[in-house]
Amino acid sequence: MRRPALLLVLVSSLLAARLAAAHHSFAAYFDGQKAVTLTGEVAGVEWTNPHFHFSIDVKDEAGAVTRWRFEGFPPNMLVRQGWQRDVTLTPGATITVEGWAARSEPNAGAARWVTLADGRKLAAGPPAGTGGR
C-alpha cells in the first residue's frame, strides 16, 4: 500500500501536556498528539451544526489521491472567524489544513486552521484541549 505524502507531525510534549477533554470530548475520537498538515483540493463542504465538515483530495508524489474528511467549528463560530458560507471554501480550491488525525478512523481529522489559496489563514476549529470546561 502506498503511503500518501502526508506531513504527519508529532506535536511537542509541551502542547500535549495541555491536552484535556474538549468540546464533545475531543480526546475520545481525535488524537491531540497526531498533528497533521495536509494540502489538497476541496472536494465537498457540509455547512452544518454542531460541526461543519469538509473533505479534501490529497495527492501523493506518485499521483495517488486520498480523500480526507475534517470536522470543525459550527457555523456560528465560523462566521465570527470571517468565514462565509459558499464563498470561503469552494470545491476545487487548493487549501492547506492544520489539525489532528482521528484515533482509529483513517483519513479523518479535526481541523484547527485552514490556509486558503489567497494566503488567508482562518481558524476552522478549536485547539485540542480547550474550549471550556
Add this chain to the structure above:
Amino acid sequence: MIMTTVRAWLMGGAVALVLGAPLAAQTSNAERAVPRAANGKPDLSGIWVATGAIMLFEGQEAFAAARAADAAAGRPPGNTGEAPPYKPEAEAQRQYFLSRQGIDDPMARCLLTGVPRITFRPLPFEIVQLADRVIMLYEIHHAFRIIPTDGRPHPEDAEPSYLGESIGRWDGDTFVVDVTSFNTNTWLTGVGTIHTEDLRVTERYTRDSFDTIRYEVTMEDPAVLTRPWTLRETLRLRPGERIREYECIESNEDIQRFERLLQESRATERSQ
C-alpha cells in the same frame, strides 16, 4: 461653574476631534462606570463569554492578555485545575468516566448542559436585566433561564430539570442566584462531575468593571461532595456581539461514534 464645565466639554471635544477615532478607542470601556439599573443595582445586561472562550474568539495572545488583565486587577484565576472534592465512591466514578475519555458525556448526546457548566461553555450568552426578573439567553442549546427577583420563593411544583429552578436576589452589588431542582442528566463541569438531585448551586455575579463580571459558583451536594465546591471565572463583555444559532443535533456524528465506543467498551468489560 457651568461655564467651566462647558469649557471643559468643548476642550475635550476639540481634543477628540483632533485626535479622532484612536482617542475614542482608548477612552472606551475600561474607564466607563458600571451601568446602574433604575433600582440602583448594577445592570448586568449585555452579551458575555467566559474567559476560556477568548482563546477561540480571538486566539492565544488575546486569551493570555485577558488572564494577565485579571491578575493585574486582582481577579481570581479561572480553571485552576483543582480536583473536585468528591467522596471516595463518587471520585471512583469520576475516574471511571475520565478513563473512558468522556464518551459518556451527556453533552455529547446533545442533552441540555446544566448549571454551572453552561456558563463555562465557549459560546456567548446574553443577560437581560428587568425590574422583576433577570433573563439569561444562551447561544448553546438555545437555552434560557428566567430568574425571578421579586422575592417569590422557588415554585412548589418544580420538577427535576437540566437547568434547575433559579431564584435571584441582590446582596449589595452582587446578583446571587439560588438554583435547585436538578435532574441527574448533567455533569457539573468537566468529565465525570456527577451529582444527585439534592444538588444546590449558588451563583454570584459581580460586575466589577464595565467589561467584566466576577462569577463565583458554589455547588453543594453532601451525598457526593465532602464540602461545598467553589469555582471562579471572569465573564467578559462582548460589545458588538449578538447571539447566533447553535443547533446540536443536525449532524452530531459524536452520537454514533460514542455509541460505537460505548458498545465496544461494554463488550470489553463483559469479556474481562
